[in-house]
Amino acid sequence: MSSNNNRELSYSLAINEAITQLMDADSTVMLIGQGVKSPWYVGNTCNDLIKRFGEERVIDTPVSENAMTGAAVGAAIAGMKAMVVHPRADFVLYAFDPIINQAANWHYMSGGQSNVPVVFWLIVNRGGEQAAQHSQALHSVFAHIPGLKVVMPSTAYDAKGLMIASINDNNPVVFSDDRWLYSQKGIVPEELYEIPMGKGIVRNEGKDITLVSYSYMAVESAKAVGELKKESVSVEFIDLRTIKPFDEDLIINSVKKTGKLVVADGSWKTNSFASEIISSVNEKAFEFLKAPSARVCLPDTPAPSASSLENVYYPDYKNIIDAIKSVLKWKKEK
């Protein structure tokens, strides 16, 4: 296939291209979910899919999250590569049973006889005064569950490569993206390619402190890194891309060098995946740590409606800068 190496694509159209190309290449790939016909739900990620592949393989559904998710799991068990999209992560809460009880446990419970190549595609859609039931990011919950993989791309390039890797994976994968990323542009190769699951990437090399994030918080992190550069603070910034499994070695090696760690995660602080990263660094690299690690997360509070509260609820690059500075300043009290 000829390839234009400099083509720019938005994050959402990179997802669209990934699904389109895989559906073209593999007739067992199918997509089911609410709103695949409607940009109000899924942006332009599902553009033309029904037109190209028909309503048997691309299905807009009744409001029936539990059954539709179970159907995707069942289709996967029966040999399809099934994807189910929840246009808001909040709606997936009706579908915990097929995801957690069934899909995540299935391969283990069957002693390896049956596997579930399904993608649970959850779109985080928040801000805009939408309040508590239309704002939630649940990746940390899913990362807690054995048998589920969880990917969280932050760039258009990764979105395409990880969507393809997710669909091709033999196991249930939670693909968690964020409407705040959809207009991000980046260079995206035209051909099919995979980003290996569980591999993070160093986006900026540095020596003073390690900053880890994923999904939308990686965008805020990149801004923080740029600002801090102006103040001669050298941040090693790792975009994890997949949180389950996660690239522990990449983080440990970086912390061995910097001795300091901040993690920025878009979910609530208590039991956020940030906490998991920090404990694994404590376990594996304690002797290299020169300061307590810090988390930049949402407060343990439901999403508010009023903009005055939203403005302080969602952390941004300034909160990351503050956290980095306070870790850098830390001194052991005598």
Add this chain to the structure above:
Amino acid sequence: MDFSKELLKKLYCTMLRIRHCEESLIEPILDGSVRCPVHLYSGQEAIAAGVCSNLEEKDYVFGNHRSHGHYLAKGGDMNAMVAEIYGKSTGSAKGRGGSMHLIDVENGIMGVAPIVAGTISLALGAALSSKVKKDNRVTVTFFGDGATGEGVLYESLNFASLKKLPVIFVCENNYYSTHLHISEIRTNDNISEIAKPFGMACFKVDGNNIFDVYEKSKEAVNLCRGGKGPVFMEFLTYRLRGHVGPDDNVQGSHTDIRPKEEIENWRKKDPLIFLSSYLLKNNIFSQQQLDEMKKEVEKEVSAAKAFAVNSEKPSKEELNYYVFKQ
């Protein structure tokens, strides 16, 4: 059935209050001073007015994402609702909920929530509590045709019937759930049939005809109050505005796929026009009297807007309030 002049005035004014309050939100939505998602109730007023005017203050209602009408008809304070929609600390949920989380416990508005079918089982529990406490309350749960896709509706119908709970399931069938016509989500549009196998009373009602709505709701409330509940009611209606905001096509998502002629036909069946022409034709009220009622309502609506606009936003120091009751 006889409708007293007083009752007719009450029904008309309730519908008018809802319509004017809803339409007053359009400008602030378009100019960005209202930011939260707003699902307007315009076109469906007869249902909220007709159902709620049969309820007592102590009775409970639960709603969904399109619940401004339920809230106002059940006696919710307009100022607090509009302030909530503006995200102000004087709002019914102190700016924490927005349009989709109206509440007024004192007036029996127990809560509304935009997770489709999310409050149906809560209504079940409220009715259960009335049964245990023998407080003779009736609980109403309002939901749309879209909610018939959710399994929890059927689980709730079964349990309500099994335990003979005083709960009324009100399905406002406006033929669309977001971008999908009912024919794309069901093999038939005969929603009231779904409750029949559970052995409860089922009504299918013209939701734009306030007289039918009122009479059938009275029957349903009486059944529940007399220990003969639950009841399922399907009201046929149509929203005159977009799924969210005034017009999905104007606002950029271009997802209103409803045919123009269909919208025009339903405009002719506007429940407010239906009632006002009845009132005029039968010389129950003069045009002048109707105009006076309208003026009163307009006054209330602009006062509510002024109240909302002049109220403060919640201060950021209060971000983590209300997570737990202290």
